[in-house]
Structure formats: C-alpha cells, structure tokens
Amino acid sequence: MENTEQNKLEKNSLLKEALFQLKGNKPAIIGFIIIAAFIIMAIFAPYLTPFSPTDQDISIRKTAPFVTEHLLGTDDLGRDLLTRIIFGSRISLIIGTISVGISLTFGILIGLLSGYIGGWFDNIVQRLVDIMLAFPYILLTIVIVALLGPSLVNAMIAIGISQIPSYIRVVRASVLAEKENDYVTAERSLGASDRELMFKSILPNCIAPIFVQATLGIGNAILSSAALSFLGLGAQPPTPEWGLMIASSREFVTSAWWIVTFPGIAVFLTVLGFNLLADGLRDVLDPRMKS
C-alpha cells in the first residue's frame, strides 16, 4: 500500500516540524524543563536527600527554613519538608499519569466509536456526556471517591472517570472532521475494514488535539488530587502527598508559614509546567485551537 507509506512519511515530517517549532517556543521549553526537573526528582528521590520522608523527630519540629541542614525547614512532626516534597513528586506524577491514562483509554475508545459510527450510538453517548458535564467537575470527583472510599488509588480512578467526558468530546470532534476526508474514502474503497479505518487511518490524524488535552489533563489531575487529599479524600497520612501536606499544615498558618507555603509551590510549579507545555504544543500542533 503505497498510499499509507506516503501518509507515514508525511506524518513523520509533520511531527519533526512540530518538534522543531517547539524548540523556538520559549514558554514550552520552560514548561518542559520544569517537568523534566520534577521527573528527575521523582526517579532519584532517595539519592537526592539524606533524610527519610516519614521518620519523625519531635525535638526538631517546626524548624525554620534556610538555617539548618533542613533546607526548607521541618514540619510539625519534625520531618524534613524538602524531602517530603521530593518524594511527593513521585505521587503527584504517578497520579497525573495514571488518571490521564484512564481517561485517555476510555475517552479515545468511546469518542472514536461515537464519531465513527454516528447515529443512535453517537446520540446516546452524547446525551451521557452532557449529563456527566452537568456535574461540576470537583463535585463529581468528590462523590465518586466518597462512594469508593477515600484512598489514593480511588482518587486516581475518580479523577480519571470524571475527565472522560471531555476526552470523548475532543476525540469525537476530530474524528467527525477527519472521517470525511478523501484519504478515508480512498482506503475504504481499497477494502480497509472499519477497525483499520478507525485505528490506523483516522486515529493517528486526531492525535494532535488529544495530545494537547492530555498534557493539560495531567496538570489538572495533579491539582484535583491535591484538592482531594486536602479534603481528606485522597492520600492518607503519613504519605508525603502535597495536598495532604497543605491540609495538615492548616493549623500552623499562624506559627510556621513554610509548612503551608512550600508544598503549595511544588503543586503550583508542576501544574504550571504542564500548562506551559500544553500551550506550546497547542500553538505548534493545532493552530486551529489557538485562542
């Protein structure tokens, strides 16, 4: 099939061009560097710090930052704050990736079928999406976690599920636009099956908006998981999860500002990184989505 070969070639060069353009996009590069830094932190966490994220030492509780070997100070139980933030990056990145993985899998599958098949199936799916989008997002997540029971795993599942509708929308919209193209008609007339058409011809051409949405989604998922843990519905103590760290610092707003401030900055920087990268990707991959 010379046709698909040609397609592949073109796609490759498109991807290369996109990467090339991304190099010139300063915000995207900053975003990428921030994310890379947090990934490195997550992977090498135990080697980056001499302290343990969970060992308590009441004698050094609430040590102020920048004075002792505890660079960012210690929390109310004498745990090194920087160590807990470093280990927290593992949890946040995992939550972000897995929950986006869940919404991507279902979102792509359902959106693809909905857009490709159309008709009554599409109608039913779209009404269900409308209903799910009628719930304020955080509320939906909170209710799902509350029903499944508060835990980190359930928080991931809940965040993943509540984001599915927006992925369905994005995928469906690009499938609808793609499937009318001549190359699809051509491949169909050459005898390609529905499955081949959906997954081999149409889906690869819808990747750009999905990619942008997923990058944004990881940032959102990290924010949501912090919120859930803050409300006591996500990670449980003594897990060094950023949202949980902020929650347990609430009573110290008057006495130890650093316990509140630093975990929040960690959440903020990670999410900022993903948002910057997503903005850059959007500019490069999908000029139509520019707003």
Next chain:
Amino acid sequence: MLKYILKRLALLLPTLFGVITLVFFMIALAPGDPARVMLGERATADSVEQLRHDLGLDKPLYVQYGLYLQRVVKLDLGKSIKSGQKVSEEIWDHFPATIELTIWAMIFSTVVGIIIGVLSATRKNGWIDFASMGGALMGVSMPVFWLALVLIMIFSVKLDMFPTGGRMNIRYYFTPITGLYVLDGILIFFKSGDIKVFISALHHLVLPAVALGTIPLAIIARITRSSMLEVLNQDYIKTARSAGIKESKVIYRYALKNALLPIITVIGLQFGLLLSGAILTETVFAWPGIGKWIYHAIEARDYPAVQGGIIVISTTFVLINLVVDILYSIVNPKIRLS
C-alpha cells in the same frame, strides 16, 4: 428567538432527568450498605434493619427508584440523617451564602479580568502585557485552597487586615432578610441607619471572593486579551483611529463592545468552575455555604443530603449554562440560525 429558547428548554428536561437518575444509581450501587455506614460499626442488626426499612432500602431497586423520582418531582428531597431536618430546608439555608460568595467572586474576576485583558492587548508585548499574562498563567496553575491559605497567612495573620473566616462578626447578630448579608446590610442601613452589618459582611467577603475569583480572573484576562487583539486589527478600528477619534473611545466604545462576545461565553462557563471552587474555598474560610455543607454531608455519609445537594447544585449549573447560551444567542444571532 422563542423557538431557540423552547428548543433549549426541551433539551434541559432529559439532562436533568439523567442527572437525577445518575445520582440515584451512583449512590444506590455504591459498595457497602448505606444504613450500616450511617449507623456505624457498633449498631445492632435490628437498628440497621429498622433504618433500611425507614429509608426504603429493603424494597427492590426499581421500586426505590420510582419512589425517589416521585418525591424529587414534588421537590421533596427527603430528610437529612444527621440533623433530621428536611434536606430542601437545609439547602435553602445554605444556598444564599454560596450565591453571595459566587456573585462577588464573579464581579471581582470579571471587572479586574477585563481591565487586565484590555491593558495587555493595548500594550501588546510591553511589560504590562508580559506581567499580566504571566500572572494569568500562574493564576490557573494554583490550587485554590492553597491560595486561600496563603491569603489568610498574609492578610489575616501577618497584616491583620481581614478576618480569617466566617460571614459576619458574631457580635452584630441580625435576622437575615434575603440571606445575602451585604444586601441585608444595605437594607438594615436604610431601615435603622446602622452600617455595621454592611461593613462587616463586606469585610468578611473580600478574601474568600478574591481566592475563589482568581482562576476565573486569569481565564477572563486571557480571553479578553486575545479577543481584543483580534478586534483591534480590524479595518473599522483603523478607520476610527484615522478619523481622529480619541484612543480611549476607540478602545472602550468600539473595540471592547465587539470583543465582548467570546468574553461573555467564558464568563458563563466560569460559573461552573466557581461552584466547584466554592467547596474548597468555603472549607478553608469556614463559609457556611452549600459547598461546605455538602462536603460535611459526604463526610458523614448522609446520603439523602448528598443526593439532594448534588441535584440542586447540578440543576443550578445547568440552568446557568442555559441562561448563558440564551444571552449569547441574543447578542449573536448567528448561533440561533445554525
């Protein structure tokens, strides 16, 4: 126009029906026996059985669903397990606090957001543009509850400018008239000349409204900037300028008016975000609104309250979206036709 509104209203009913159905089954099919969960591990089997009977949980699921629908249609949301009060009454008590907080957050984010957006657009690539767009990007990346705590730390604890929480100084006890305390304060001022209630209500509102409004503010500023830039490039603006019309008039009278369309839509969309954010903001600021109330209901596994609360919040959300769509179609006739 009427046809469009009727069409949208007709679509509203199935959505609401779907919401109610989804909420019912989500809670009915949740793992664990609600009666057992509500009464705790130490309750006797008899009392669990009694509660199951009282709640109708011993009937088949489809019967429960039918009864539930019947009640909801009659606006009967059942009784809260925790307080024994009617859920609809509890919601009624807590809703004004959230509405007040949301409205002020919206006013703050819209006014400041549009000003920042216009300033950025008219000074494109200048330092104001750079700073405000950087700020906007930071705004959307921040956890709301953390921002709330930082605001408390700086403005309440360090500078002692604002209270750390609550809606009102408890010394100024008064009987709520509308439930919106700022409005009540104005009414009381006109009735008795006492301004304390108004000042105290406003004073308590500042930090929560700023915290809740920051993310929408960032989004509104960004959309205003891009929408203004698009309009400022059009020929009629150039014509207006070359005709010697004052720059401020060109910007605010001619450009902003035409740039408002996408801004309105985005403002409408922010209401949903605010309702979500309200749960977190209200928890931090001990704001006695529906968000904090439903969070405590979820925590206590007070299922009738949770169900009722979600239905009311989602209905509000859907209705607001409907109103935004209709407003949008009024200002933009193209939508109606398609």
